[in-house]
Amino acid sequence: MDGFIYFLIQSVNGLKLGSVYAIVAVGYSMVYGILRLINFAHGDIMTVGVYTILVLMTAFGVPLWVTVLLSVVIAIAVGLATERIAYRPLRTAGEEATLISSLAVSIFMQNLIMMIFSPQRRAFHLPEYLSRLHTIGFIKLSTMNIITFAAVFIILIVLSLVIKKTRIGMAMRACSDNLNASKLMGININAVIVTAFAIGSGLAALSGLMLAGEYKTIDPLMGFVPGLKAFCAAVLGGIGSLSGAVLGGFILGIAEMLFAGLMPTDFTAYRDAFVFVLLILVLLVRPYGILGSKEGGRS
Amino acid sequence: MRKLQKVLALLLIIALAASLTACGGGKKSDTINIGAIYNVTGGQASLDKPSLNGFKLAAKEINENGGIKGKKINVVSYDGKTDQATVANSTKKMIDVDKCVVVAGLSDSNYALAAGNICQEKGIPFITSGATLPTLPDQVGEFAFLAPFGDNIQAYACADFAINDLGLKKCYLLIDQSMEFTKTLAHFFQERYIANGGEIVLTDNYMNKDPDFSAQIDRFLASNSGAEIIFISGVPDDAGVVVKQFRDKGVTLPIISGDGFDTPLLIEVAGAAADNTYVGTHASLENQDPKVQQFIEAYKKEYGTAPENAFAGLGYDTMYLIADALNRATDINNPKAIRDAIAATQNLAGVTGTVTYKDGSRVPVKSVTINKVENGKFVFIKEVLPE
Structure with missing residues (x-):
């Protein structure tokens, strides 16, 4: 096989993985941009969404679009509940307190899902029309891959418009700049934060569907690592910048696949280590991320 | 209030002492206590639960056929809870309190090592029914055996x-x-x-x-x-x-x-x-060997379901392995004699293959399905x- 085609195939593998990271990263970026909260529980909201879909699909036989809608609603409800219970009361206590609190929420949710279901991995199947494979040249993609890829850009465009053109978007930008000043200017920061959490949790549920559909298995810990990687993607791309989060997601996904596909096979199992070295190198050169700026970081 | 606490504490001590003597009392009885340590809850449960079921089924069959040298087998079983400390403590209890002469169980090397080391320390034979680490018996010592084949x-x-x-x-x-x-x-x-x-x-x-x-x-x-x-x-x-x-x-x-x-x-x-x-x-439910089919029938009758996986067969075979050794042992109250009898096992056919411990090895030469x-x-x- 031609070297260039091989490179292209591995890049497409990276784009498939990266588009899921990108969607999670956008949600992460919204919350982090405003609160500077590294929300460890973000990936576990994804898991909640996936298990909701599983229960609705297998137990009640509800059509897929209804289950997806319901799982997004439930993920948003859980996201808002954690914000209200575990983060809001700690908002004045400093970033460390909320960070630890989010880690606690994450572990709590993982264990709760293990208790309700079981720690065992189990099968997860999308309807046939979503997992059907299409051959385009030398590349094979499922319907779900194509939807995911398109979804990244639709989400990016819609959210960018919301942030640029609407009142709540303007308030979000203000809060991202300076939370306290925004409060003093009369902005309802709770409404802004709730909106950010709702968008982030909803996107997490969607990306969970995409991840579970791709790998056909789910387990109670499935969200944690993708959640962390998405956070890294958001930082890599430039925190607070939505296009940055998407770019970071794609770079991370492609880097993972290229490291695994091009390095000597002795190292392929350790691809994550190389990906994160790359992350450090990028941050050394661009401390605010690729598309980030100094103003993006809080003054 | 303080007085009540003292009375309660005293009562508890008495209860504890009573339970200890009650357990220790059966020494001269007509039963043989065999320990079965399995993680019937937690992450190992899907392997260990069927194993314990198979183990108990075999013990029941042996007792129905007259037991061993006129004595009935009594399976003493504790839940290791997929936790190494619990496994170790339960194993100690089996030996010190319940006076088990052999301990068997577990399907993962990490837990089998924990239980095996306790047995080795106390000089009691230990057979893991499902852990396949071939170096396990050498790591633990002369009292440890594998019932399945090694990796x-x-x-x-x-x-x-x-x-x-x-x-x-x-x-x-x-x-x-x-x-x-x-x-x-x-x-x-x-x-x-x-x-x-x-x-x-x-x-x-x-x-x-x-x-x-x-x-x-x-x-x-x-x-x-x-x-x-x-x-x-x-x-x-x-x-x-x-x-x-x-x-x-x-x-x-x-x-x-x-x-x-x-x-x-x-x-x-x-x-x-x-x-x-x-x-x-280790085994196949489809294997038409009468031994396998009989086991499947008996398991269905006892538990209302077909054996969940090969580990049920491993537990079953392990109990028969112990029984075979006890029948050949020169003294069934002497753990060292039992150990020697286990080490001398030859051509013992079971559901999961035929066990022979060859050339002093405590890992069986066994067929793979x-x-x-x-x-x-x-x-x-x-x-x-x-x-």
Whole structure:
């Protein structure tokens, strides 16, 4: 096989993985941009969404679009509940307190899902029309891959418009700049934060569907690592910048696949280590991320 | 208030002392206490619960047939809760309080090591019914035995089967680098496959819980290595995911793996894509050997369900292994004599193969069952005994 085609195939593998990271990263970026909260529980909201879909699909036989809608609603409800219970009361206590609190929420949710279901991995199947494979040249993609890829850009465009053109978007930008000043200017920061959490949790549920559909298995810990990687993607791309989060997601996904596909096979199992070295190198050169700026970081 | 506490404490002490003497009292009785330590709750439960069921079923059968030297077997069983400290403490209790003369159980090396070390310390024979680490008896000491084959044997059987029965001499090897079990299995497979005249045309690696194999599969496709079979050294979690992704990328070659792939997840996750996958494991429900079919019938009658997996058979065989040794032992109250009798086990046929401890080894030479997935079902192919 031609070297260039091989490179292209591995890049497409990276784009498939990266588009899921990108969607999670956008949600992460919204919350982090405003609160500077590294929300460890973000990936576990994804898991909640996936298990909701599983229960609705297998137990009640509800059509897929209804289950997806319901799982997004439930993920948003859980996201808002954690914000209200575990983060809001700690908002004045400093970033460390909320960070630890989010880690606690994450572990709590993982264990709760293990208790309700079981720690065992189990099968997860999308309807046939979503997992059907299409051959385009030398590349094979499922319907779900194509939807995911398109979804990244639709989400990016819609959210960018919301942030640029609407009142709540303007308030979000203000809060991202300076939370306290925004409060003093009369902005309802709770409404802004709730909106950010709702968008982030909803996107997490969607990306969970995409991840579970791709790998056909789910387990109670499935969200944690993708959640962390998405956070890294958001930082890599430039925190607070939505296009940055998407770019970071794609770079991370492609880097993972290229490291695994091009390095000597002795190292392929350790691809994550190389990906994160790359992350450090990028941050050394661009401390605010690729598309980030100094103003993006809080003054 | 304080007085009440004192009274309560005193009562508790009395109750404790009473329970201790009650347990210790049965020394001169007409039963033999055998310890069965299993993790019937927690992560190991799917293997250990069937094992314990099989173990108890065998004990019941032995008692119905007159017991051992006129004495009945009494199975003393505690839940290890998939926790090494609980396993160790329960094992101690079995020996110190319940006076068990043999302890058996467990399906994972980490827990088997915990229990085995206690037994070795106290000089009580320990047989793990399901852990397959071949170095375990040597790590623990002379009182520790494996009832199943070691990882080397299952790897050898897979290699022999691929070359001798399937005639496939070029292999692509994919290894989970995150576990001792998978690394050992791959090591032994490669050693044997090459010794048999096969060639490993490409080796690649992955990490358990990293569910994306597309980079490895595309590298394999691009390599044009001419591989005829794929050996995947993996654990149940990944079994279905990796097979499905190979098939989705158009790889139709036979895939073979060890007992890590003996899981319903393989077929549940991969569906029709699981076909043409071979699994080297301990037993097959399809095996028409009357011993196997009788066991399945008895298990169904006792528990209302067919044996969940091969581990039920391993528990069953382990109890018979102990009974066989007790019948031959010069003194059934002397753990050292029992140990020597276990070590001398010869040609003991069971559901999961025939056990012989050869040349002082405490890992049995035992046949490996090769199952194949056909039309979404595990089908028995043959038993392989690596020489």
